[in-house]
Amino acid sequence: QVQLVESGGGLVQAGGSLRLSCAASGRTFSSYAMGWFRQAPGKEREFVAAISASGATTDYADSVKGRFTISRDNAKNTVYLQMNSLQPEDTAAYYCAASRTFYAGSYTSLYDYWGQGTQVTVSS
Numbered sequence: 231q232v233q234l235v236e237s238g239g240g241l242v243q244a245g246g247s248l249r250l251s252c253a254a255s256g257r258t259f260s261s262y263a264m265g266w267f268r269q270a271p272g273k274e275r276e277f278v279a280a281i282s283a284s285g286a287t288t289d290y291a292d293s294v295k296g297r298f299t300i301s302r303d304n305a306k307n308t309v310y311l312q313m314n315s316l317q318p319e320d321t322a323a324y325y326c327a328a329s330r331t332f333y334a335g336s337y338t339s340l341y342d343y344w345g346q347g348t349q350v351t352v353s354s
Contacts, residue, residue, distance in 0.1 A: 232256050232328050232343040239324060239348030242316055246352070250311040252326030252345060260284075260304040263329040265341060266311045268322035268350075277336035278324070279311060289335050294320075316352045323347040 238250040250266070265280040279300035280289045288300050299312040309326060327334075327341035334340035 232259075232262065234326050234328060234343055234345035236324065236326050236345045236348040239350045241351045241353065244317055244352055244354050246316050247312070247314045248316065248350060250313065250324055250326075250348060250350075252309045252311075254307045254309070254328060256307070259307040259328075261330075261332075263331050263334040263340075264300075264302060264309040265327045265329070265334055265336075266300060266309075266324060267327060267338070268320075268324045269347075270322040273322075275325070275338070277338070280333070280335050281309065282333040284332075287333055291336070313350070316350075318352045318354045321350060321352050323349050 233255040236252050263283050266278040267275050268278050269275040277291050281300045285302050297315045302309040325347045326345045328343040329341045
């Protein structure tokens with residue numbers, strides 16, 4: 231069982247930056263692929279970024295490419311999402327997720343554990 235706790239959300243002006251963190255419990259964090267997803271009010275949950283268990287492979291939604299960076303520190307059992315040049319359309323609850331596969335990409339069904347989410351609000 232893996233428990234995920236997100237932090238780092240908040241209110242920021244357009245053009246600003248935030249760094250989200252997701253701390254995972256358990257001793258086998260380094261064997262889990264990780265992902266970030268988001269859900270805006272009235273919309274479906276959507277893929278944001280993914281990273282392989284080793285950290286060597288990453289992928290991003292087109293809407294965040296060049297602005298967001300996913301990374302992980304396996305020694306700290308933590309995955310990060312650095313978000314730059316934030317826009318109002320980035321406003322959403324952000325969730326991290328863990329997959330028992332080496333790499334899960336954008337496939338929601340491959341993720342086994344989910345955090346409770348952290349709210350990001352970008353004002354114009």
